[in-house]
Amino acid sequence: MRGRAFLILVVFVGLLLPTPVPAGPAERSVLVLDQSSAGLPFNTAVASAIRSTMNAGSKSPISFFSEHLDANRFFGPEYENDFVQFLKAKYRERHIDAVIVFGVSALDFITRHREQLWPSVPVVFAAIDEATMLRRTLSNNVTGATMQLALQDMVKVARIVMPNLKAVAIVGDPLERQTFFRHFIDELPAVEAQVEIVNLMDLPLADLAKRLAVLPDNTAVLYTGIYFTSDGVSYIPAELTSQIAQWANRPVVVTASSYLNKGAIGGYIVQSHPIGQQAGHMALRILAGESASDIPVAKVPSQLTFDWPALQRWKINESHLPPSAQIVFREPTVWERYSWQIGLVSVVILLQGALILGLLREYRRRRFAEVQSRQSMAELARVMRFSTAGELTALMAHELNQPLGAILTNAETAKVILKSPVPDIAELSEIVEDIWRDDHRAGEVIRRMKSFLKKAPFELKNFDLNDVARETLVVASSLAVGRKVELTHLITQNELPILGDRIQIQQVILNLVVNGIDAMRDAPMESRTISVRTSLTEKFAELSVSDRGPGIPESKLKEVFEPFFTSKAEGMGMGLSIARTIVEAHHGQIWAKNRDHGGASFRVRLPLT
Ligand code: ADP
Numbered sequence: 257m258r259g260r261a262f263l264i265l266v267v268f269v270g271l272l273l274p275t276p277v278p279a280g281p282a283e284r285s286v287l288v289l290d291q292s293s294a295g296l297p298f299n300t301a302v303a304s305a306i307r308s309t310m311n312a313g314s315k316s317p318i319s320f321f322s323e324h325l326d327a328n329r330f331f332g333p334e335y336e337n338d339f340v341q342f343l344k345a346k347y348r349e350r351h352i353d354a355v356i357v358f359g360v361s362a363l364d365f366i367t368r369h370r371e372q373l374w375p376s377v378p379v380v381f382a383a384i385d386e387a388t389m390l391r392r393t394l395s396n397n398v399t400g401a402t403m404q405l406a407l408q409d410m411v412k413v414a415r416i417v418m419p420n421l422k423a424v425a426i427v428g429d430p431l432e433r434q435t436f437f438r439h440f441i442d443e444l445p446a447v448e449a450q451v452e453i454v455n456l457m458d459l460p461l462a463d464l465a466k467r468l469a470v471l472p473d474n475t476a477v478l479y480t481g482i483y484f485t486s487d488g489v490s491y492i493p494a495e496l497t498s499q500i501a502q503w504a505n506r507p508v509v510v511t512a513s514s515y516l517n518k519g520a521i522g523g524y525i526v527q528s529h530p531i532g533q534q535a536g537h538m539a540l541r542i543l544a545g546e547s548a549s550d551i552p553v554a555k556v557p558s559q560l561t562f563d564w565p566a567l568q569r570w571k572i573n574e575s576h577l578p579p580s581a582q583i584v585f586r587e588p589t590v591w592e593r594y595s596w597q598i599g600l601v602s603v604v605i606l607l608q609g610a611l612i613l614g615l616l617r618e619y620r621r622r623r624f625a626e627v628q629s630r631q632s633m634a635e636l637a638r639v640m641r642f643s644t645a646g647e648l649t650a651l652m653a654h655e656l657n658q659p660l661g662a663i664l665t666n667a668e669t670a671k672v673i674l675k676s677p678v679p680d681i682a683e684l685s686e687i688v689e690d691i692w693r694d695d696h697r698a699g700e701v702i703r704r705m706k707s708f709l710k711k712a713p714f715e716l717k718n719f720d721l722n723d724v725a726r727e728t729l730v731v732a733s734s735l736a737v738g739r740k741v742e743l744t745h746l747i748t749q750n751e752l753p754i755l756g757d758r759i760q761i762q763q764v765i766l767n768l769v770v771n772g773i774d775a776m777r778d779a780p781m782e783s784r785t786i787s788v789r790t791s792l793t794e795k796f797a798e799l800s801v802s803d804r805g806p807g808i809p810e811s812k813l814k815e816v817f818e819p820f821f822t823s824k825a826e827g828m829g830m831g832l833s834i835a836r837t838i839v840e841a842h843h844g845q846i847w848a849k850n851r852d853h854g855g856a857s858f859r860v861r862l863p864l865t
């Protein structure tokens with residue numbers, strides 16, 4: 257019983273205790289030993305590529321440590337020894353699983369001191385040129401990737417951009433003091449055999465600027481890197497590229513990606529990212545258990561690269577470059593830069609074009625309709641004239657009677673005179689004169705009638721409203737006489753120039769006069785008067801027709817202009833409607849009002865030209 261209770265207690269306590277977390281993959285430590293000082297753009301980019309490649313490919317967390325030999329500025333056995341002691345002290349408590357060395361000075365350092373620091377730690381080297389590596393024997397548990405960095409390649413590039421190359425001016429720290437470019441010393445004899453070498457190394461910057469500005473024709477500048485000048489000032493070599501390219505009166509050839517986009521023409525460029533990636537991959541294999549000695553040495557190729565703005569500066573045609581060359585920092589064309597804006601503007605222009613086309617078509621359609629409506633209006637006006645024609649014809653026949661009767665009387669008198677033994681020639685000539693005048697009068701009556709009924713197309717012309725009023729009054733006066741109405745007029749002295757169709761305006765005036773005559777049908781004789789007046793008001797030509805009839809009921813003053821509105825048994829109710837259409841087509845106005853002492857007054861206003 258006691259035993260069972262104890263078991264339960266053990267299980268219960270066991271449940272309460274925290275469950276042990278299963279151990280994850282052990283943390284690994286990688287040291288990146290850079291031969292240069294900290295903060296150089298190229299080296300920083302390589303280190304970052306190493307870290308990202310390894311973090312992405314490793315299951316266990318990796319601690320990265322970085323150390324900088326700064327071998328361009330600090331060297332000698334004593335310095336090296338102190339550095340070893342520093343590293344030993346610093347990493348006493350740390351196990352380093354792999355060392356990645358950056359540059360040949362770092363490889364040489366680790367080769368010399370590995371046993372003392374981290375015995376037989378695997379080593380991966382990066383950023384060491386092929387030629388330098390060929391002269392070294394790899395110690396145990398070391399691998400890495402070489403890069404392509406040769407003085408002759410720089411000369412080759414100089415010759416691409418300058419086919420008549422005669423000299424190269426080398427700018428940088430003295431080669432023997434350099435880390436990345438020291439092996440160029442071995443290439444000098446071969447280069448000297450091809451071109452003249454102008455030594456611009458180890459100069460204070462002020463002197464260098466002066467020398468670079470006056471380089472002779474067919475000379476190219478080969479810039480390796482300035483870490484510090486003879487006057488002891490330190491620089492970041494990639495950053496000096498801009499100034500060197502600015503000072504130089506000739507193209508500047510460089511070797512690394514961090515020296516690009518600063519005015520140099522380009523070169524066989526070593527790229528930071530593939531170098532870091534390659535080193536990272538190799539270190540990963542080592543952390544996974546492979547021996548460095550089993551991993552063959554690899555090569556990271558350089559890429560022949562040209563800087564587009566510099567090609568423009570030196571007016572170098574792209575077609576003269578080898579097909580394998582890549583051109584970087586190309587300024588995008590206007591199309592590339594603004595493609596969507598251009599697209600949008602084009603669409604807007606197209607839409608606008610389509611809209612304009614549509615509107616033009618619509619405009620043409622409306623013009624056509626307008627012309628058609630004007631023609632129908634002219635037709636209708638003519639029909640209206642025909643409706644007055646009957647009455648007018650009777651009146652005109654009456655008018656014709658008078659001259660014809662006179663002609664007959666005169667002809668008979670002439671006959672009698674001619675029968676006398678001595679005809680009176682003077683009287684005969686007077687009679688002939690009378691016959692001629694009467695014939696003209698009769699002819700004039702017929703001409704008026706003809707022109708009144710003539711078919712005329714709509715026609716815009718400049719004319720004086722006074723003239724048209726006078727012409728119409730001649731026709732209307734026949735009607736007035738027939739209906740025993742007095743037709744008076746008061747034509748202004750002012751000119752009333754308007755633009756319009758003469759016949760149609762005539763039609764409007766005649767309509768108003770005929771309506772006035774009609775309205776006074778039952779009026780007493782003495783008050784049957786119609787007066788037609790013209791005047792100049794503001795910017796308008798005005799014409800009024802006033803009668804002494806019964807006027808228009810106030811409520812109908814507007815309605816009378818509606819089609820088919822009539823108060824006459826035989827009326828059509830179209831006269832005023834047509835008059836309004838004609839006046840509006842001439843951009844004018846027409847309205848009616850009643851006169852104070854009886855009668856209606858119609859007023860037409862037309863814009864002056
Ligand atoms: P219609 O003469 O065939 O009737 P109109 O359109 O010319 O057609 O005139 C419409 C109507 O307006 C007339 O029937 C008449 O009632 C009225 N009207 C026109 N002019 C006058 C006027 N001077 N005095 C009184 N009424 C008028």
